[in-house]
Amino acid sequence: MQLYLIRHPRPRVAPGTCYGRLDLELAEPAGQAATRIAPRLPAGLPLWTSPARRCRELAAALHPAPAIEPRLWEMDFGLWEGKSWDEIGPAALDSWAADPAGFVPPGGESGLQVQARALDFVRELAQTGIIAAAVLTHAGILRALLAHQLQWPGQRWLELRFDYEQIVPLHFNRP
Template identity: 55%
Template sequence: MRLHLIRHPKPLIEAGICYGRHDCPAEDTASAAAMLLAELPAGLPLWSSPLRRCRDLAELLHPQPVIDNRLAEMNFGAWEARRWNDIPRVELDAWAADIAGYAPPGGESPRQLQRRALDFVASLDVPEAVIVTHAGVIRTLLAHWQGLPPERWTELNFAYGSCTRVDVPR
């Protein structure tokens, strides 16, 4: 199965804010959509995260995007919409010590995010699809398919509004 994994455009949020599930719009979705439409194959089914920064783009790319909660960004719980500098250092250190397994208070771990994203992909029954989602979702999926250990997950970076193509074995 071929997947076109699209990261949403840059969020309209102040720099330095933890914004995983925080529902904010994105910058210039129309320009991102025009660029992506020029490179995507026509007529593919499209799924999107429910968060506005993805959903707004998805609606410009497809007349009937399917919204799926499993494509939402990581739930940062008590860290959501807080400045990274205001998050207790001990919590950030605990996350750094267990990058895949640590869950912020009231949130989810990257490993939990990965499980729900993989569950979503396993539910697809199409030869090719477009998915509008977040860096965390794309990162954990590619890390799984590439067999990367958690300490290397942060090496996978994706530009805002970019499309990463991947062939997923069935």
């Protein structure tokens, strides 16, 4: 199955803020981002999107009937949500960086939990017989799916970086 994983556009949030489940609006109108993204996608793809506003707004500008999929939400950072990286502090961030797959922020979820729900979605999608689809989501979901595909250990996950509006074509052959 061919997936076109799309990271949402830049959200309206102060630089240096931890956000995952915060439901942020986009920094610019979704239509502007859609005019940049649409030409880079094959025409007529079905589109699944995270329920996050920053994804839903773009999805509506890209597709007449996007499917909202809760398993595509970004990682839940728990008590870190909305705090600056400075407030979270270097000791906590170092713990996360040492094990991005297994570390659980207080009240949040681990990268492996994110990966499990994202893979559950992809496996279910593959069972429908769909050959290709666009998936509008977050860097954490892209990281979890690509790490699975590459068979990377959790310690390497943070090496995978994605720009806003980046499209990652992925022939998913390891459901």
